[in-house]
Amino acid sequence: MPARLPGSRRLLLNVVLITALLPLLVECGPARNQFAPVCPTPAILGDAANLNVYRTSATTGPARDLTDLVVSARIVQVSGTCQPGDSSNRLAVAVNAAVELDRGPALEGNGVTVPVFVAVADGTTILDKRTFLMHATFPSNVDRVTLTPGELDLSLPITAAKSGASYSILAGFQLSNEQLRQAHQNSGQ
DSSP states (O other): OOOOOOHHHHHHHHHHHHHHHHHHHHTTSOOTTOOOOOOOEEEEOGGGSEEEEEOEETTTEEOOSGGGEEEEEEEEEEEEEEEEOSSTTEEEEEEEEEEEEEEOTTOOSSEEEEEEEEEEEETTEEEEEEEEEEEEEOOTTOOEEEEOOOOEEEEEEOOSSOOGGGOEEEEEEOOOHHHHHHHHHHHTO
16 A cells, blocks of 8 residues: 655645646646637528529429429528738738528439639729539438538738738629529529
């Protein structure tokens, strides 16, 4: 059986150990008075926030009846995190967009693919835009799914006068001209 130290010796030993380890623990956190970098403002782009895909009728051209709806989709969230980039004049941003899809009566099978984009804007100027396809599979007896496919990594230029807050991260669906015209009509513009 190991010998037990008296209470005061045990306390003294604990204080010595904590004092010896404290400098090592201080190194684990951020530097003193260091804050996380300011991130760009995330936004869902108005007319591109919704997508309705219809099947095309072979006899009458483009259909717009509810029975011809393949999928209805919405961008429901844009989020991200920031950290210092590879150099002092870069900001590393990880962006994630969540998409909600509703199965339409005209969906054949159980899968559908929708085109989504994420763009970086400086005011009204698009600096970078990435388009990707998101594939959804509807399980049996499920008519709505939400996808969060993973983070998209971006690197933004920053200076002392221009932080990450100067930019916007926009997300939406990559719409065809016809889908964009329909979105304008639906929004009353």
